[in-house]
Amino acid sequence: MYKNEFDPKKDTVECQYNGAIIEIPAKIFFSAMTRTQYDDRKFVRYKEGAKMYGMSEREFYRLAHDAGAVYKRNTMALVKLDIIDEYMEYLREES
Numbered sequence: 687m688y689k690n691e692f693d694p695k696k697d698t699v700e701c702q703y704n705g706a707i708i709e710i711p712a713k714i715f716f717s718a719m720t721r722t723q724y725d726d727r728k729f730v731r732y733k734e735g736a737k738m739y740g741m742s743e744r745e746f747y748r749l750a751h752d753a754g755a756v757y758k759r760n761t762m763a764l765v766k767l768d769i770i771d772e773y774m775e776y777l778r779e780e781s
Contacts, residue, residue, distance in 0.1 A: 697711075697712040727767065728766060728767060729757065729765060729766055730765055731762075731764060735765050735767070738767075749773070753769050753770055754769065754773075755767075755769035
């Protein structure tokens with residue numbers, strides 16, 4: 687491995703939190719950063735939504751249609767995340 691080559695399994699990232707500097711494994715840091723890229727989005731496609739919610743595309747497709755969250759234009763379909771979140775809360779089982 688070259689000296690300047692990045693290895694996310696071994697490298698760490700320094701983060702500042704409440705005045706303290708914490709070293710976080712780079713793999714975890716970059717995983718969290720890629721998940722937050724969707725936070726500001728209102729609409730996603732089936733593949734992105736399935737990845738966000740940790741389910742198969744087919745299951746996300748069914749969930750989106752059951753929730754009434756699908757917006758279509760020509761051949762493109764977008765899923766509104768706010769509606770999905772509300773529907774998921776509706777489906778939540780009380781314990």
